[in-house]
Amino acid sequence: MSFLDDDYLLTTDVAKELFHGTAESLPIVDYHCHLSPKEIYEDRNFTDIVAAWLTDGNNYGDHYKWRLIRANGTPEELITGKGDPWEKFQAYAATMEKAIGSPVYLWTHMELRRYFGITETLTTRTAQSIYERTNEMLATKDFTRRALLRRMGLDTICTTDDPVDSLEYHRKFAQEGGDTFAMIPAMRPDKALNPDKAGFSEWVDQLEQVTGDTIGSFDDMMAAIDKRVDFFHSMGSRLSDHAADLMVYEEATKAELDAILDKARAGEPLTADDLAKYRTALFLELMKIYDAHDWTMQLHIHALRNINSVGFAEHGADTGFDALNDRSIAEPLARLFDAAARQGAIPRTIIYSLNPNDYMPIATVMGSFQGGGKKQRMALGNAWWFNDTRTGIRRQLEVMAEESLLGNFVGMTTDSRSFLSFPRHEFFRRILCELVGEWAARGEVPDDVDYLKPLIADVSYNNAKALFV
Numbered sequence: 001m002s003f004l005d006d007d008y009l010l011t012t013d014v015a016k017e018l019f020h021g022t023a024e025s026l027p028i029v030d031y032h033c034h035l036s037p038k039e040i041y042e043d044r045n046f047t048d049i050v051a052a053w054l055t056d057g058n059n060y061g062d063h064y065k066w067r068l069i070r071a072n073g074t075p076e077e078l079i080t081g082k083g084d085p086w087e088k089f090q091a092y093a094a095t096m097e098k099a100i101g102s103p104v105y106l107w108t109h110m111e112l113r114r115y116f117g118i119t120e121t122l123t124t125r126t127a128q129s130i131y132e133r134t135n136e137m138l139a140t141k142d143f144t145r146r147a148l149l150r151r152m153g154l155d156t157i158c159t160t161d162d163p164v165d166s167l168e169y170h171r172k173f174a175q176e177g178g179d180t181f182a183m184i185p186a187m188r189p190d191k192a193l194n195p196d197k198a199g200f201s202e203w204v205d206q207l208e209q210v211t212g213d214t215i216g217s218f219d220d221m222m223a224a225i226d227k228r229v230d231f232f233h234s235m236g237s238r239l240s241d242h243a244a245d246l247m248v249y250e251e252a253t254k255a256e257l258d259a260i261l262d263k264a265r266a267g268e269p270l271t272a273d274d275l276a277k278y279r280t281a282l283f284l285e286l287m288k289i290y291d292a293h294d295w296t297m298q299l300h301i302h303a304l305r306n307i308n309s310v311g312f313a314e315h316g317a318d319t320g321f322d323a324l325n326d327r328s329i330a331e332p333l334a335r336l337f338d339a340a341a342r343q344g345a346i347p348r349t350i351i352y353s354l355n356p357n358d359y360m361p362i363a364t365v366m367g368s369f370q371g372g373g374k375k376q377r378m379a380l381g382n383a384w385w386f387n388d389t390r391t392g393i394r395r396q397l398e399v400m401a402e403e404s405l406l407g408n409f410v411g412m413t414t415d416s417r418s419f420l421s422f423p424r425h426e427f428f429r430r431i432l433c434e435l436v437g438e439w440a441a442r443g444e445v446p447d448d449v450d451y452l453k454p455l456i457a458d459v460s461y462n463n464a465k466a467l468f469v
Contacts, residue, residue: 004109004110008430014436015433016433018433018437019456021449022457028153028156029155031467032298033414033415033416033421037167037173040157041172042145044144048131048135049131053111053418054069061417062417062418065092074091076315078091080319093127103390107427109122114423114426115151116137145419146179148419149181150180152423156465158239159183160188161188161232163191170183182468184235186298187229187232187239189240192282193244200264201265201266207221217261218254222286226289229290233295237295239295242286244301245301246325247329249276250273250276256277257277260274260277283336284336284340287345287346292345298350298381299349299350300354300384302329303325304322324386326355330362333361334365334368346377347377348376349378350381354385360399360403363400375408379409380396380409382396382409383396406455406459407458407459411428429460
């Protein structure tokens with residue numbers, strides 16, 4: 001094989017037929033990403049490839065790439081700073097010369113090919129030509145933000161939206177006829193989840209304003225959030241998402257919850273026990289709400305965020321200073337879902353962990369809470385963030401297959417802030433077909449492409465699309 005040829009990663013005839021005959025042409029449903037609804041609606045051109053690919057100078061860019069550029073000794077001025085765009089691009093090209101084996105290396109070259117038709121390898125020698133050609137194309141009407149999404153065959157995209165958001169740009173997008181793809185909000189109530197963080201009281205004030213309710217108790221807050229779920233539902237939302245970095249379980253009385261909420265709104269410090277009680281109760285109430293609306297709940301677990309305090313102070317969150325956590329997960333997760341089962345409200349749930357060692361504990365816990373007449377009520381989320389490598393994706397697929405039903409898996413999401421990230425769906429589909437092709441070659445599944453194609457189509461597209469029915 002040559003680099004990134006038509007059959008790269010497809011090492012068997014079955015894999016080639018599954019990918020080229022089924023997966024390759026299917027539309028994309030990206031049900032979790034961090035693209036801006038405003039940017040999608042306004043549909044402007046990027047100023048250049050650096051703004052589209054690396055950073056616009058305002059700490060909005062691709063932290064996957066930033067970590068690698070930092071590792072190559074590049075000054076921060078040429079990463080998240082106000083450095084010259086060409087010098088930033090040169091620095092990235094120099095980084096790519098050292099990045100063989102990284103998924104970012106593959107994604108970079110896939111993005112050059114799929115969006116711009118550029119097949120050269122990015123090096124310091126080719127950087128000038130690639131910089132000029134991509135900039136020229138990005139200035140045209142065929143390379144606006146929406147045009148970039150259309151190029152990848154996007155069917156549906158879910159943005160990540162706070163419960164107090166007006167969803168103004170979703171409304172405008174829909175009222176003006178949308179596009180060839182749907183843009184749907186997904187609720188992310190992380191500010192509700194973190195009463196110990198700065199700005200919590202102000203967020204509750206905003207919740208009062210958008211609902212017209214006075215929030216004097218924990219029950220009042222949940223009633224207000226329920227109203228916002230109603231609103232999001234009316235705007236097409238069918239999913240929520242939570243950065244549940246650490247799973248905890250601790251029961252509390254209503255009086256304790258009201259006291260914790262009062263302390264948080266007053267800016268008083270909360271204990272670990274306070275937080276555990278509050279978060280447990282919040283999740284249990286949210287699960288009731290989501291189940292009543294037939295929503296899918298996503299839990300993103302075990303990110304260890306902002307561990308470089310100097311880097312965080314200088315650049316803020318989501319700029320490349322995070323790692324995976326290695327705390328225990330099975331017991332608090334099991335207790336939470338057992339409590340949800342006792343209250344008769346377990347919504348359809350997708351559980352991601354940043355720590356791949358958690359895959360088996362999660363898969364075995366979720367297997368105990370399937371049922372309720374819901375197809376794959378509990379699913380292991382796709383290999384996420386540090387794990388969306390070939391090795392990580394294969395391992396997640398293997399655990400999902402070994403411990404549950406691979407054919408019900410809801411496939412890939414980008415979890416991305418980049419408009420150029422969507423070839424990652426192709427990367428995932430190639431790995432899925434590669435793995436299933438290997439199983440067929442070893443006699444572990446039937447060597448029957450017609451039998452296997454429906455499963456590939458379901459995992460690549462159909463199951464994710466069904467989340468919105």
